[in-house]
Amino acid sequence: MTQAVVFTGAKLFTGVDESVIENAAIWIDNERIVYAGPADGLGTLDPSIKSIDLKGQFVMPGMTECHAHLSFTDANPFNLGAQSPEEATLTAVRNARVMLGSGFTSALSFGSIHKVDLALRSAINSGAIPGPRLAAAGKDLGVTGSTVDSGVFDGLEQIADGPWALRKAVREQRRDTVDIVKIFIDGEGVCEHATQHELSFHDDEVAAIVDEAHRHGMRVACHSRSAAGVKQAVKFGVDFIAHANFLDEEAADMLHAVRDHVYVGPGIIWELGLIEHCESLGLTSDWVRQRGYEEEVEASIRSVQMMLDRDIRMMVGGDYGISVAPHGTYAKDLEVFVDLFGMSPAKALLCATRDGGAAFDTSGMLGTLEKGKYADLLIVNGDPIADIKILQDHSKFSAIIKGGVIYRDLIHESTFKIAPEAIFTG
Ligand SMILES: [Zn+2]
Structure with a gap:
């Protein structure tokens, strides 16, 4: 169910060092990262690739x-x-x-x-x-x-x-x-x-x-x-x-x-x-x-x-x-x-x-967001560098991505239960 997607407008912590890149882009294709860095290094993209503007949300490795x-x-x-x-x-x-x-x-x-x-x-x-x-x-x-x-x-x-x-x-x-x-x-x-x-x-x-x-x-x-x-x-x-x-x-x-x-x-x-x-x-x-x-x-x-x-x-x-x-x-x-x-x-x-x-993973495929590594990353609606406690607030995770598969809200059983009217609205 995975596919290529580019996240733009990110505040990016690649995990390579302590720096944060403003206005960054992350391109993932199935289970791998194709690009993670400043948006202007992304180059021209095939218009068929889905692009999502994160509007300043924080992206970090899983x-x-x-x-x-x-x-x-x-x-x-x-x-x-x-x-x-x-x-x-x-x-x-x-x-x-x-x-x-x-x-x-x-x-x-x-x-x-x-x-x-x-x-x-x-x-x-x-x-x-x-x-x-x-x-x-x-x-x-x-x-x-x-x-x-x-x-x-x-x-x-x-x-x-x-x-x-x-x-x-x-x-x-x-x-x-x-x-x-x-x-x-x-x-x-x-x-x-x-x-x-x-x-x-x-x-x-x-x-x-x-x-x-x-x-x-x-x-x-x-x-x-x-x-x-x-x-x-x-x-x-x-x-x-x-x-x-x-x-x-x-x-x-x-x-x-x-x-x-x-x-x-x-x-x-x-x-x-x-x-x-x-x-x-x-x-x-x-x-x-x-x-x-x-x-x-x-x-x-x-x-x-x-x-x-x-x-x-x-x-x-x-x-x-x-x-x-x-x-x-x-x-x-x-x-x-x-x-x-x-x-x-x-x-x-x-x-x-x-x-x-x-x-x-001693082969070096995990832990940082770099070209060729596994697409394990978090999109956080907030800045853990400003407040590390934000990572304890599960509602702040816009997405959790493991091997390119995108998850959201795995914590609350209530999200599995729907209102009767939702049966027909899909
Ligand atoms: Zn123990």
Whole structure:
């Protein structure tokens, strides 16, 4: 259903750098971009090509959610796997539509309940349901006594101990056609038996997981909060590092040394949601403080500054799909990047677009609006550089385009329901 179309009169953020081009044009032809730049560089067009004047609306690359849990059902985070496979599947179908409708045209999965991601990826790729491009994960992989092994992950955990048992687990994930193997290198403040500073694996276990995954073309994503966890991840070749809350100079320098191919997701929406909404989970502020979460937020702000100083590539996203950070609110991460981490709005946009796109697709086809790349873009009725929060307002998306297919308002079920008189007016 796609075709060639030229958008004129755009305010264009290509994602190549922080600049914005006024009076720009974007020409897409089916799934690819033919041109994106100043209107006067467009040349003469065949008059048969449809042209639409955007009248100053903002055009930017589609964003990448780099720590997605599409099978999470906005449930209490202390009982994540409470849903049956059937319930998790149905909500994942809805969540995929909501994520695309929120302006995220790609998603790196960081763990999936009951392997829901795999069927979800097939359904999205076949066009049966709308959703982001999806790099699918299997269940979380961890050792006995790790955070993964804590009872709140029923349907989400795969436990194995020792290099060969872990290699077998990775091979099982390969058999399931997983793209990303998700492991927990350290723990979590709420988890008494595996805290945020406690390493779960021995070095030879992480080395075995990464080696086995890479030899089968899979990538490895980890949960690493501590400096020691980040160092273990970098040393043994983990591709995506989530959290990195408590960096020290050595860990930051190690990340810098691998900045061309390792990406860090420093999002702290879980911590912020827990601190703000702890009472809805039956917890007191004192308890949350004792578990180290306020300290974790402060440490994260320092760690992100260390990464900014070293030009380490950071991605947005993280753990949306729980009651304190529900699906559909993903763009809150960009607000956090600006307000708490001190990035410029344009820099936060680059994390969400250029850097997330490069993390998702190593062949360089995503994340920026340039000739020959996939036509994944957003048309926004407003200026995210002036107000980054506008990306949280779904009503401001005039269109969300993925692979040249144009969508609008995927969020509100009400748009599917029509008034009786509309039956005959079409
Ligand atoms: Zn997660």
